Amino acid sequence: MTVERDATLRALPSVDQLLRTLVGRPELSGIPRARLTETVREVVGGERRRAREGRAATADAAVLASRVVEHFSSGSPFSLRPVVNATGVVLHTNLGRALLGPEAVARLAAVATAYSNLELDLATKERGSRYSHVAPVLTRLTGAEAALVVNNNAAAVLLALETLARGKEVIVSRGELIEIGGEFRIPDILARSGARLREVGTTNRTHPRDYANAIGPETALLLKVHTSNYRVVGFTADVSSRQLVEIGRERSIPVMEDLGSGSLVDLRPFGFPYEPTVPEVVTSGVDLVSFSGDKLLGGPQAGILVGRRDIVARVQRNPLNRVLRIDKLTLAALEATLLAYESGDALATVPTLARLTEALEAVTARARRALARLDPVTRRRLAAGIVKTSGQVGGGALPVVELPTAAIAIGATGSDARSLDAALRNGVPPVIGRIADDRLLLDFRTVLPADILPLTQALKAAAARLPE
Numbered sequence: 001m002t003v004e005r006d007a008t009l010r011a012l013p014s015v016d017q018l019l020r021t022l023v024g025r026p027e028l029s030g031i032p033r034a035r036l037t038e039t040v041r042e043v044v045g046g047e048r049r050r051a052r053e054g055r056a057a058t059a060d061a062a063v064l065a066s067r068v069v070e071h072f073s074s075g076s077p078f079s080l081r082p083v084v085n086a087t088g089v090v091l092h093t094n095l096g097r098a099l100l101g102p103e104a105v106a107r108l109a110a111v112a113t114a115y116s117n118l119e120l121d122l123a124t125k126e127r128g129s130r131y132s133h134v135a136p137v138l139t140r141l142t143g144a145e146a147a148l149v150v151n152n153n154a155a156a157v158l159l160a161l162e163t164l165a166r167g168k169e170v171i172v173s174r175g176e177l178i179e180i181g182g183e184f185r186i187p188d189i190l191a192r193s194g195a196r197l198r199e200v201g202t203t204n205r206t207h208p209r210d211y212a213n214a215i216g217p218e219t220a221l222l223l224k225v226h227t228s229n230y231r232v233v234g235f236t237a238d239v240s241s242r243q244l245v246e247i248g249r250e251r252s253i254p255v256m257e258d259l260g261s262g263s264l265v266d267l268r269p270f271g272f273p274y275e276p277t278v279p280e281v282v283t284s285g286v287d288l289v290s291f292s293g294d295k296l297l298g299g300p301q302a303g304i305l306v307g308r309r310d311i312v313a314r315v316q317r318n319p320l321n322r323v324l325r326i327d328k329l330t331l332a333a334l335e336a337t338l339l340a341y342e343s344g345d346a347l348a349t350v351p352t353l354a355r356l357t358e359a360l361e362a363v364t365a366r367a368r369r370a371l372a373r374l375d376p377v378t379r380r381r382l383a384a385g386i387v388k389t390s391g392q393v394g395g396g397a398l399p400v401v402e403l404p405t406a407a408i409a410i411g412a413t414g415s416d417a418r419s420l421d422a423a424l425r426n427g428v429p430p431v432i433g434r435i436a437d438d439r440l441l442l443d444f445r446t447v448l449p450a451d452i453l454p455l456t457q458a459l460k461a462a463a464a465r466l467p468e
């Protein structure tokens with residue numbers, strides 16, 4: 001392996017050499033020299049890194065050159081681009097989580113292109129608060145006394161802990177010391193807030209008396225955390241929000257719950273398991289509840305805090321709130337999303353809810369429509385057919401739920417699923433599927449009607465490149 005590795009490293013063309021082989025390529029005309037050099041450097045550097053790490057690498061200048069050309073062949077000067085989500089994961093953090101509905105986008109555009117009353121009280125012409133635009137609708141929807149929004153839920157948790165428990169103790173069950181993706185770990189966030197973690201119970205079982213016995217003069221907060229992305233099953237016990245509130249009330253210690261996803265609607269009628277909604281958690285008496293704007297709520301990235309008036313006011317006055325503050329575009333999209341819930345048509349107009357509650361028949365019909373657009377030659381070459389499968393909610397919500405869904409399965413005859421997956425991923429627009437049992441699955445729960453035409457064009461192009 002090392003001999004092979006050293007040979008690859010030695011044979012790897014230099015940035016200048018590769019640049020010279022690219023001179024005059026028509027696909028690269030008009031590309032600024034600095035951007036071209038940067039991309040060549042990335043391609044060569046990436047290969048060098050792979051070789052050093054003992055992974056498969058190539059030193060073939062022609063292959064590397066075509067990779068550079070491919071990089072620019074999207075014809076788009078943008079790095080951040082729309083993709084076709086064919087993974088079946090409705091809230092995919094790597095693919096941008098929730099999509100905004102048309103009304104939210106319209107509000108966002110309206111507020112982006114005009115001056116607004118962001119921090120102006122129109123009635124008095126005095127300085128207003130940016131939070132005043134969504135706090136009333138949030139309190140109406142959740143039943144809480146007060147509400148505050150910040151940049152994301154991780155920020156909301158940090159801000160709340162810093163406000164309520166800096167220099168003091170926070171009691172958390174060992175079963176809830178979670179890590180969600182992207183470096184968010186409850187013990188670390190707690191440490192950063194300046195609070196001290198007091199763990200109670202065990203991984204699988206925590207009882208009310210565990211919290212009660214741990215409360216002391218240093219205790220500032222009882223924290224309950226939603227185990228968003230996993231489940232402990234079997235011999236388990238946890239303490240409900242209501243029980244925790246009872247303990248907290250008795251000892252005058254506030255209770256906070258980080259709900260993670262936090263849904264405003266009960267999804268049981270659509271076949272989902274029971275999850276407490278935000279209004280239910282508020283009703284149980286929890287003093288402060290935090291949740292994300294772009295998970296099950298289906299809005300823009302935001303962190304939402306609802307709860308007791310005096311506690312929310314303290315959090316709002318924290319200077320850190322200024323650091324984590326929400327921007328006006330997010331506020332505009334969030335307000336529109338929340339108003340959709342209030343007018344009762346969220347299930348139809350909030351794309352996340354529409355995707356999650358769409359009947360299997362409708363998903364299957366969309367997959368069939370796409371398959372029918374493929375000509376017989378393409379279909380045969382891709383060995384494409386419809387399969388019933390299951391997808392995920394994603395975004396650390398409802399982790400054990402298997403959403404029934406329909407996919408176009410591609411068992412391409414001439415090539416393996418991985419190379420087809422790579423070809424589609426590097427196409428225009430990029431199509432992101434998933435591989436299962438050596439087949440490429442394109443899951444239609446997350447493929448939007450507007451994706452069908454570009455998706456079928458991408459499939460035709462990929463099929464045409466397969467060997468006969």
Ligand SMILES: *Cc1c(COP(=O)(O)O)cnc(C)c1O
Pocket residue numbers: 152153154155157180184225226227228229258259260261291292293294302303395396
């Ligand atoms: C997702 C999640 C967070 C972080 O929310 P972001 O909006 O992604 O910052 C925090 N806590 C829990 C339990 C979560 O599931």
